[in-house]
Amino acid sequence: MLVERSDVDARLIDALAQTAFSVMAVLNRVGAENDLSLTQLRVMGILRDRRLRMTALADYLGLEKSTMTGLVDRAEKRGLLGRAPSETDGRAVDVFLTPAGEELVGPVYRRVVELLAPMVETLRPAERRQLQAHLETMLGPPLP
């Protein structure tokens, strides 16, 4: 009998999906604790050390430009994000963290680490290093 894909792979993929849901649950929870949606949390994380145009953000997140408009509108009203016209392209708009946004993103990040730590701590140090290496291999090179 032919097998297209090994059983290990199917179980691995199940485990990846379940892990993804567990991690997302934590991110959603931390978001909720700070009145941030998952997407807003993500935007703030991305802008932590970058300043990006609306379109670049939309592309990175896989969203439409019009969706970004609403997302940034709401975060701007709360004083977390700012908009500024691009210096080099009259059509473009740069988005960045305000000081209040920067003040929020640090504690939020630490809270995520705090909540995910118990999961990670079920593994021994050597296993953690292996897991990290394997995940990083799967993810490929990071953003510049």
Next chain:
Amino acid sequence: MLVERSDVDARLIDALAQTAFSVMAVLNRVGAENDLSLTQLRVMGILRDRRLRMTALADYLGLEKSTMTGLVDRAEKRGLLGRAPSETDGRAVDVFLTPAGEELVGPVYRRVVELLAPMVETLRPAERRQLQAHLETMLGPPLP
């Protein structure tokens, strides 16, 4: 200098979060290909081999009962899910996949595997087995 948590752990947690976003992107995409939201996709996966009450589903997904009502309403209108009064509790409602729902869930699952396979295949077989074992350790025992 004191360190509260090792650097490996912070990087591991970053890798876990990024992996989660990558997996979610695939699940969202497969959902979109089939006009299913992430949550509906998840409900269908859960009901693949179970029949659950509204409240049990809501608890499992971390949603309010009222949210489940709308979710199941829409899937029921599309003929994917069905409702039936519980045989043992006059207040309760069981939710289950219809034949059309069952027909959809198989190909959807295979499509998810197909799209996640390239990621997994960046690892060698021995590494995949390690990764699977580590993820399963972190996740703890599965649902009965």
Next chain:
DNA sequence: TATTGTTATACTCTATAACTATA
């Protein structure tokens, strides 16, 4: 002409609060 971003519109997801029916 093509690209950047916004606006208008519509639908889904989600929660809270009030309600009905059953336990």
Next chain:
DNA sequence: TATAGTTATAGAGTATAACAATA
């Protein structure tokens, strides 16, 4: 009284289509 589920309502996230301003 407590629990299971629905309804009503409201806000956020999302996409599509049409638009204005700039390249």
